[in-house]
Amino acid sequence: MGFFEKLKAGLNKTRDNIVSSIDYVFNGFTNIDDEFYEELEETLIMGDLGVRTTDEIIENLKEKVKENAIKQPAECKELLIQLIKEQMDLGPNAYDFENQKSIVLLIGVNGVGKTTSVGKLAGLLKNQNKKVIMAAADTFRAAAIEQLTEWSHRNGCEIIAQSEGSDPAAVIFDSIQAAKARKADVLLCDTAGRLQNKKNLMEELRKIDKVITREYPEAYRENLIVLDATTGQNALSQLREFKDVTDITGIILTKMDGTAKGGIAVAIQSEFGIPVKYVGVGEQIEDLQKFNSEDFVNALFDLQ
Numbered sequence: 001m002g003f004f005e006k007l008k009a010g011l012n013k014t015r016d017n018i019v020s021s022i023d024y025v026f027n028g029f030t031n032i033d034d035e036f037y038e039e040l041e042e043t044l045i046m047g048d049l050g051v052r053t054t055d056e057i058i059e060n061l062k063e064k065v066k067e068n069a070i071k072q073p074a075e076c077k078e079l080l081i082q083l084i085k086e087q088m089d090l091g092p093n094a095y096d097f098e099n100q101k102s103i104v105l106l107i108g109v110n111g112v113g114k115t116t117s118v119g120k121l122a123g124l125l126k127n128q129n130k131k132v133i134m135a136a137a138d139t140f141r142a143a144a145i146e147q148l149t150e151w152s153h154r155n156g157c158e159i160i161a162q163s164e165g166s167d168p169a170a171v172i173f174d175s176i177q178a179a180k181a182r183k184a185d186v187l188l189c190d191t192a193g194r195l196q197n198k199k200n201l202m203e204e205l206r207k208i209d210k211v212i213t214r215e216y217p218e219a220y221r222e223n224l225i226v227l228d229a230t231t232g233q234n235a236l237s238q239l240r241e242f243k244d245v246t247d248i249t250g251i252i253l254t255k256m257d258g259t260a261k262g263g264i265a266v267a268i269q270s271e272f273g274i275p276v277k278y279v280g281v282g283e284q285i286e287d288l289q290k291f292n293s294e295d296f297v298n299a300l301f302d303l304q
């Protein structure tokens with residue numbers, strides 16, 4: 001199965017959840033009136049798009065309906081799909097980090113798929129002929145270091161690690177020296193990012209930041225938060241918390257396979273204005289790909 005098929009299959013439950021209800025609204029009404037909009041609004045909120053995003057979409061939809069003098073609810077559907085596609089479009093600079101010396105931190109709470117995403121993303125970049133080094137800076141758990149070591153066998157990328165409990169900033173320091181010595185293109189760093197104690201998290205990220213600024217000022221910075229799509233609205237609150245302590249430049253949305261909450265992708269992007277740059281649809285190396293709004297919405301609405 002190719003990635004698009006996997007994404008489409010993964011979005012089955014989301015599709016059942018949102019799209020069949022949306023179709024019910026579009027086909028069940030004969031007039032575009034307040035009641036129609038109310039029903040549509042309720043459906044989008046149920047689909048985990050969130051209140052704010054839904055309001056925005058409905059407002060835009062109302063405008064377009066007026067502009068185009070649309071009378072039939074069924075004709076509205078195409079407009080809705082177009083609006084969601086536009087809202088999720090990444091713009092031209094989303095992957096700038098790939099084309100220059102860069103350091104990418106993957107942050108997020110435990111179990112969201114951070115370590116796995118480092119392994120998969122390294123593989124993806126290696127396939128683009130980039131020289132990638134992975135830094136095992138989640139030193140909190142020995143298993144995370146072991147897991148990343150496993151990934152380095154799978155993706156053929158070098159890993160820099162120290163023992164469990166060592167200072168994450170020291171691992172970052174070592175990795176930067178390695179990245180410079182081996183002329184790496186991208187340095188991908190796993191982090192522990194525990195939210196239980198915001199002060200410690202802030203301290204850890206601040207320390208890492210200081211090392212990068214001092215040792216690798218020429219590197220382009222990218223901070224990707226990893227969020228688990230199955231957690232729905234909870235993913236939004238995680239993003240809110242992390243945004244308070246560091247600058248987030250993009251999102252990796254994992255576990256899009258088999259969740260009914262895929263609509264969260266739309267909510268996150270529109271609520272925070274931070275783009276979803278990658279989506280994960282499984283545990284294999286090829287199961288992480290760049291986000292493409294056209295493909296995502298097509299998969300969601302079972303188009304193509």
Ligand SMILES: Nc1nc2c(ncn2[C@@H]2O[C@H](COP(=O)(O)OP(=O)(O)OP(=O)(O)O)[C@@H](O)[C@H]2O)c(=O)[nH]1
Pocket residue numbers: 108109110111112113114115116117138141143144147192254255256257279280281282283287
């Ligand atoms: N189905 C599915 N599982 C995934 C995906 N991404 C990661 N996982 C699984 O989610 C689990 C947690 O992933 P980890 O990479 O260990 O998560 P983490 O955030 O690094 O957590 P720690 O290593 O404990 O810090 C693993 O079993 C992964 O295989 C995905 O896109 N789909």
